Amino acid sequence: MPETVAAAVTRTPSGRLALAASPEPIALGPLDGRYQSAVAPLVDYLSEAALNRDRVAVEVEWLIHLTNNNVLPGAGPLAPEQQEKLRGIVTDFDAASVTELAEIEAVTVHDVKAVEYYIGRRLPAIGIENLTAMVHFGCTSEDINNLSYALGVKGAVEDVWLPAASALVKQIEAMAEENRAVPMLSRTHGQPATPTTLGKELAVVAHRLNRQLDRVSKTQYLGKINGATGTYAAHVASVPGADWQAVAQSFVEGLGLTWNPLTTQIESHDWQAELYADVARFNRILHNVCTDIWSYISIGYFRQIPVAGATGSSTMPHKVNPIRFENAEANLEISNGLLDTLGATLVTSRWQRDLTDSSSQRNIGVAFGHSLLAISNVAKGLKALDVAEEVLAADLDTNWEVLGEAIQMVMRAEAIAGVEGMENPYERLKDLTRGQRVDAARMQEFVSGLGLSPEAEARLLALTPGRYTGIANQLVDHLK
Missing domain, CATH: 1.10.40.30 (Fumarase/aspartase (C-terminal domain))
Structure with missing residues (x-):
């Protein structure tokens, strides 16, 4: 009989089987593992794959914009079906596209150059291989990156984070309305103080949170496309007759972003720092909500509704722990740690460019992920509360x-x-x-x-x- 060759087994230095060698990828972080379902919507906006899809989209739209506006002599408007096929490169971007891009980048050792080649491979099938030189025309990598990040963050905030945060605040508002007349002892400095109502106290935090949501909803997402050091030097050298500022402004605004007319090689990221400060402030107020609710639970103002089959403690069967609020506290703190770091790092760049922002921005999704997870936990925690009006009344009496x-x-x-x-x-x-x-x-x-x-x-x-x-x-x- 033929001799059977056993598959090689990888072990850690301690002799255990190496989980990293598993055929199925095992997540290192909790957002891609334990909590993946709670933050999954952000993958479409803030993952590396989404960033690459947005890069493809920006490159495609830039090519269409240049041709539609006859910016370069000899490259007039594309036929509608050609534009549709170009945009199809974006709409059909899938897991195979991610793999192909990774293979190209392994050769180029440059992520944006890989995107340029990825698009160029597809132009012959559209019948515009003569326009290959127009892909990435006049652009530095940061022209593509800043717009792609702006689109991803804008989508994540407007389509995922804001709806979730707004729904939570509406939930708190409903609780405030329901309990508007329920009297409650205030506790300034932790001591008995002038009574209030439970509804009024909930209204206070809803009002505070709404102010931050209003600020977030008014965020300006800035973008630029002005070349290697923000001077349009290559643009003017190659096509001196074009009004490049007008071309850039109309392109950026056409993407749904706000044009930044004055930059270095990078868009300055000030808008990101402003946004992250507002989100972090929302997080901090929500953290205060968690600690207050936790404290009210501990003195009996709220009863927690047990979940059938759930275990509160591995040894004390009577316990129903306020884990949703504790989990939220931790995730809000992690989110703010990242948001604060992003806000501090991104507004600083050595001279016209350094790469600190490149590594930092890859953690934007993690920062929003922990905030989104916290919002989910608070919403679930609030649903499992019952107001113990008799306890509130006895405390007052x-x-x-x-x-x-x-x-x-x-x-x-x-x-x-x-x-x-x-x-x-x-x-x-x-x-x-x-x-x-x-x-x-x-x-x-x-x-x-x-x-x-x-x-x-x-x-x-x-x-x-x-x-x-x-x-x-x-x-x-x-x-x-």
């Missing part, structure tokens, strides 16, 4: 001392109106309440002995911690 503020302010108003015996209202309430628990009977006895006008006394005697919420209920209307 054991903290009558919070009415001290109301009483001393009424005494001040009475003193101004000329009522006798209203001296030192703050000090008198401080002596009664500071560091002490005061029940309903003691508080009402105190009020009755102050000598207030009948109307003021009746108003205070009718007041309870649960009714001392001012116009918190009405303030929720500012979300509309």
Whole structure:
């Protein structure tokens, strides 16, 4: 019988089987592994494959733009079917395209040059092989890259991140409306303070988050296509009669971007830093929401709805842990670490060009991925909450001392109106309440002995911690 040759087995230095040698790729990072389904929509915009597809798109549109506008003598408008086939290179970009590009880049050792050759291979089939020299005409790699990144980030923000973030804020707004009149003890500095309503507190964070979403939605995505050092030198040398600034502006704006007229070799990336600062600020506010909700869960203001079959602790079967909010906290922190680094790195370039931005920008998808994952977790966590109104009410009823503020302010108003015996209202309430628990009977006895006008006394005697919420209920209307 023929001798069987065993397949070579790769092992780590410790003798374990090497997972890296697995026939199926194993993800190194959690976004491409454990959490891949939550961030999958970003792959179409911020992955390396998406970047290459956008590079192909920019190169194709630049070729069509030059020919449609008769910029180069002898290269007039393409026939509609030729333009359609050119754009088909983009719409038909698939896994095989990714592989082919990688093979070309292995030879060129240059990613944008690989894109140029990839397109050039397809021109003969369209019948325009004579225009091969027009692919990447007048361009430096950064002309293509800056536009491709701008398109990818714009798509990721507008089509994925903003809809997810906006849906979460709408969810918080709905909770604010539903609980607008539910009284709740405030805790300034962690201590019992003037009551509010749960709905008003949720409205505060929704309002804060909405302001950041508004800023993000107004982002200007800048782009340029002006050559090796931003001077149009090659453009003017080759076709001196063209209005290259007008050509560049109309092209960039035709892509749905904002034209940047003054750059070095690179587009300066200031818009990216501005956007990432706004997204990071949204993340930080959302992080604050997570820590507050976590704390409210810990004191019983919210009950967590158990998931059938889920385990809270491997040893304590009673536990339902607020893992969604804890997971979100961690991912928001990771996202902000990357966003802050991107914002700091991208606005700086040595003289007319260095490559720090090239490596940095490849992490844009990771930064947005962790934010998107956090948003998903918070949304799921909020859906699994039930407001424990009886706990909120009991907490209020054991903290009558919070009415001290109301009483001393009424005494001040009475003193101004000329009522006798209203001296030192703050000090008198401080002596009664500071560091002490005061029940309903003691508080009402105190009020009755102050000598207030009948109307003021009746108003205070009718007041309870649960009714001392001012116009918190009405303030929720500012979300509309």
